[in-house]
Each structure stands twice: as C-alpha cells, then as structure tokens.
Amino acid sequence: MDAASLHTGGSEWRVGPAARLIVLNEAMQKEVPPSPEDLIRLLNAVAQAQDRKAFAQLFAYFAPRLKSFFIRTGLAAGAAEEVTQEVMIAVWRKASCFDPSRGGASTWVFTIARNQRIDRLRRARSRTADSLVDLSDEAAPPPSGEDIAIMAEREEGVRKALATLPNEQATIVRLSFFSEKPHAEIARELGIPLGTVKSRVRLALSRLRTVLDSDI
Incomplete structure (x- = not known):
C-alpha cells in the first residue's frame, strides 16, 4: 500500500506507508500503554481542540488492536489496515460525540469498529450475494x-x-x-x-x- 492520508475535514492526517506505520505502532506499544482515564483525556483533547498529538497517541494505541480485531473476524491484513484507518477517521471526526458517562473510550472506539465491520460485510454481501459463504458456520478463533x-x-x-x-x-x-x-x-x-x-x-x-x- 502506498503512502496514505487520513482526511480530517479541511485538513489531513498523514500516516505514511502502512507497513512502516504498523512497525511504528508496534514499537510504541512497548511503552507503558495509556490508562482508561488517559484515553478519555486524549479523546476530549481531540474533541475540544483537534489536538493532533493526542490523536497520534490514540492512533498508536488503537490501530494495532483494531487491525488484530479485524483480522480475527476474517479480514485479510490489507483490508484490516484499510478498515482500521476508516475507524480512526471516524474517531477524529466524531470525537465530540464521545460521552464518558456512557462507557470507556475503548468501548466507544470498538463500537465504531464493529459498525464499520458490519457495513463492510453488508457491502460485500450485496456484491457477491450469489456466492457468499455463510461465515456463521465457520469456526471462530478463540x-x-x-x-x-x-x-x-x-x-x-x-x-x-x-x-x-x-x-x-x-x-x-x-x-x-x-x-x-x-x-x-x-x-x-x-x-x-x-x-x-x-x-x-x-x-x-x-x-x-x-x-x-x-x-x-
């Protein structure tokens, strides 16, 4: 995958080549991960001030977890990276909708991820309705x-x-x-x-x- 950008309204968030991004994320994950309270603070910073540094920290924390989640649900690595970026675009754009009184930051982000996955499955089904394999009958990973x-x-x-x-x-x-x-x-x-x-x-x-x- 060539260099790509996350478009965030009138600006864009450049993430670089996907392979380099994954290596960077994995390296950053060796550091102490943010606490649930830290994640809420970072989301609020994005919501209130479009804080790019806060978003970078959110991206570093969630991107590898989202990619792993999508791969475990059956997506190929390339598709998982694409949907991960779609989720993080939504996080940037919808950060102001996050309400910590209703749940943690991880719950909110992975709810978006689940919805993106459902949308992708729905689009895939509409394109390949005649040959779709019923994924519900396949063994799921633990x-x-x-x-x-x-x-x-x-x-x-x-x-x-x-x-x-x-x-x-x-x-x-x-x-x-x-x-x-x-x-x-x-x-x-x-x-x-x-x-x-x-x-x-x-x-x-x-x-x-x-x-x-x-x-x-």
Whole structure:
C-alpha cells in the first residue's frame, strides 16, 4: 500500500506507508500503554481542540488492536489496515460525540469498529450475494484477553439493546452470538427454515445497530 492520508475535514492526517506505520505502532506499544482515564483525556483533547498529538497517541494505541480485531473476524491484513484507518477517521471526526458517562473510550472506539465491520460485510454481501459463504458456520478463533475485556465493557449496552428486539429475533441473536451456534443448528433447534434464521439475524442486526449507534 502506498503512502496514505487520513482526511480530517479541511485538513489531513498523514500516516505514511502502512507497513512502516504498523512497525511504528508496534514499537510504541512497548511503552507503558495509556490508562482508561488517559484515553478519555486524549479523546476530549481531540474533541475540544483537534489536538493532533493526542490523536497520534490514540492512533498508536488503537490501530494495532483494531487491525488484530479485524483480522480475527476474517479480514485479510490489507483490508484490516484499510478498515482500521476508516475507524480512526471516524474517531477524529466524531470525537465530540464521545460521552464518558456512557462507557470507556475503548468501548466507544470498538463500537465504531464493529459498525464499520458490519457495513463492510453488508457491502460485500450485496456484491457477491450469489456466492457468499455463510461465515456463521465457520469456526471462530478463540477470543483474546483484550476481546473478553471489550465484550465485558459492552455487555450491558448490548443486553439493553437486545431487550428492544421482538422475542423471536432476540432468541436467534442469543443463540447465534452468545451461544455461538451456527445458523443451521439454530434452524434445527427451533424447527424453522434456515432462510428464516438468516432473515431474522439480518433484521435483528439492523435494529441493534440503530440502537447502539444512538448511544455513541
């Protein structure tokens, strides 16, 4: 990937070649990582003063974690880097929307990351609908300690959002994402067609995204 820039409104944030950026980020991660309070302070600095130094620290902290997260969800390394930059552009532009009373900085950033991943999957499905492989039936890698911490932070918000779903959609979401059951197994367990399971999952994810986006 050639040199690239993060466009931030009327200006741009130059990040350089992707390979060099990853090496730099990995080197910076050997230092003491910022605390949750530090991350909130840095986000506030970006929101209030478009502080580039604060954004650089956020980028150094989150970029390698976001890339690893996207790779674990199935993206190739190049695509993971692209989506990571998209997420960090959103962090720069939407920093003023961050509300620390609703959750930590990591929760907020990874909520954006999840939404970007859903958008990318939706675009991919629309382009390759006839040949799409059902990713829900593939074995998922075991969660890392970081994944577990992030999921724990988001759990309360996700469960509140689930409460807004119709019962038949909420049941399938719990079986698919909490019990990690493939769609085919859910269809057999509930005695409904596989197509119905997939349709309800799509409807549920769309509604959950709307609810969770309103909390960012």
